[in-house]
Amino acid sequence: MAAVTDGLDWLLDKSVVLGYSKVGPALRRAWWPADPRPGVLAGRTVVVTGASGGLGLATASGLAGLGAHVRLVGRDTERLEAAQRQLVAEVPSAQADLDVCDLSDLDAVEAYAARLREELPTLHALVHNAGVLPPERRVSPQGHELTYATHVLGPHALTFALGDLLAGGRVVVVSSGGMYAHPLPEDDYEYTRGTYSGTTAYARTKRMQVVLAERWARELDGQGTAVHSMHPGWADTPGVTDSLPGFAKVAGPILRDARGGADTVVWLVATEEPIGTGRFWHDRRARATHYAPVRVESGAARERLWQAVTEATGRP
Numbered sequence: 255m256a257a258v259t260d261g262l263d264w265l266l267d268k269s270v271v272l273g274y275s276k277v278g279p280a281l282r283r284a285w286w287p288a289d290p291r292p293g294v295l296a297g298r299t300v301v302v303t304g305a306s307g308g309l310g311l312a313t314a315s316g317l318a319g320l321g322a323h324v325r326l327v328g329r330d331t332e333r334l335e336a337a338q339r340q341l342v343a344e345v346p347s348a349q350a351d352l353d354v355c356d357l358s359d360l361d362a363v364e365a366y367a368a369r370l371r372e373e374l375p376t377l378h379a380l381v382h383n384a385g386v387l388p389p390e391r392r393v394s395p396q397g398h399e400l401t402y403a404t405h406v407l408g409p410h411a412l413t414f415a416l417g418d419l420l421a422g423g424r425v426v427v428v429s430s431g432g433m434y435a436h437p438l439p440e441d442d443y444e445y446t447r448g449t450y451s452g453t454t455a456y457a458r459t460k461r462m463q464v465v466l467a468e469r470w471a472r473e474l475d476g477q478g479t480a481v482h483s484m485h486p487g488w489a490d491t492p493g494v495t496d497s498l499p500g501f502a503k504v505a506g507p508i509l510r511d512a513r514g515g516a517d518t519v520v521w522l523v524a525t526e527e528p529i530g531t532g533r534f535w536h537d538r539r540a541r542a543t544h545y546a547p548v549r550v551e552s553g554a555a556r557e558r559l560w561q562a563v564t565e566a567t568g569r570p
């Protein structure tokens with residue numbers, strides 16, 4: 255039986271449209287691993303970035319439903335307050351704090367990490383979900399290209415600035431299936447050469463996230479912090495309808511809801527199954543990080559990214 259479901263799951267994945275759409279979880283839930291135990295996160299705190307809407311809010315809702323105390327991170331107080339109202343409507347027992355922090359601003363990230371270190375004795379998990387797809391090249395307060403700052407530099411700085419607060423805990427990086435279409439850039443992480451495309455910048459940095467998460471896993475293994483990256487498939491969120499209206503219109507009827515996109519994030523934070531560290535997931539199953547074994551990044555290219563990121567952030 256397992257061979258049949260393995261084969262079917264593989265076919266869904268390789269077809270892309272079926273696996274990434276709402277068809278994926280509708281079929282896979284017949285064989286995927288068990289739901290996390292009710293209440294498994296009681297007494298635990300989880301930070302979710304980009305939680306003012308979309309997948310981040312759905313993630314926070316799923317985690318709060320399992321008993322977690324969630325900290326919703328976003329750039330805007332009003333949007334966070336609206337998200338909190340929605341969260342409490344969905345999970346009346348939810349415990350949620352609102353944290354304003356612009357993940358693309360390295361000074362703000364350091365200040366936020368210092369606050370968390372002061373306020374919390376320990377942190378069960380950090381979910382890097384905040385994402386952007388800018389229409390033209392924009393830069394962060396420190397002058398870094400915006401997708402690189404938001405998806406790569408800010409998350410790297412936050413993860414390492416938290417230090418042993420995350421010891422024994424988990425880090426989950428929300429990447430994108432779009433990264434399959436792009437190799438790791440050899441250099442020019444700031445996208446200064448060629449004609450800028452927001453979708454290319456987005457996909458390149460989503461690839462960087464997956465490569466970097468594997469390195470974080472090695473770096474943090476000694477303190478018992480597990481690190482995983484994942485992709486949510488195609489989910490109906492403000493990010494998709496606002497940034498990719500053409501895609502949202504065509505794919506609209508088959509998009510998953512936000513809860514379906516967030517399912518594997520919640521599962522990775524909460525499951526008690528032995529899932530190791532340093533893996534890439536989709537729909538509760540570890541996946542290959544390349545669609546086919548071509549354009550795989552070299553060790554030297556990985557090391558160059560690591561050097562660039564540690565230099566730009568001053569971390570670890």
Ligand SMILES: NC(=O)c1ccc[n+]([C@@H]2O[C@H](COP(=O)([O-])OP(=O)(O)OC[C@H]3O[C@@H](n4cnc5c(N)ncnc54)[C@H](OP(=O)(O)O)[C@@H]3O)[C@@H](O)[C@H]2O)c1
Nearest residue numbers: 304306307308309329356357358384385430488489491493
């Ligand atoms: N939806 C999908 O189908 C899909 C597919 C693949 C990957 N993903 C990934 O899933 C994640 C969530 O996507 P989504 O579709 O839910 O997007 P979304 O609806 O646009 O939500 C993005 C969230 O990120 C926050 N954010 C953006 N820049 C930020 C910054 N600098 N600092 C702090 N928060 C920031 C936004 O909050 P404020 O604007 O309020 O600050 C918002 O809460 C992203 O990483 C995206 O790449 C989504």
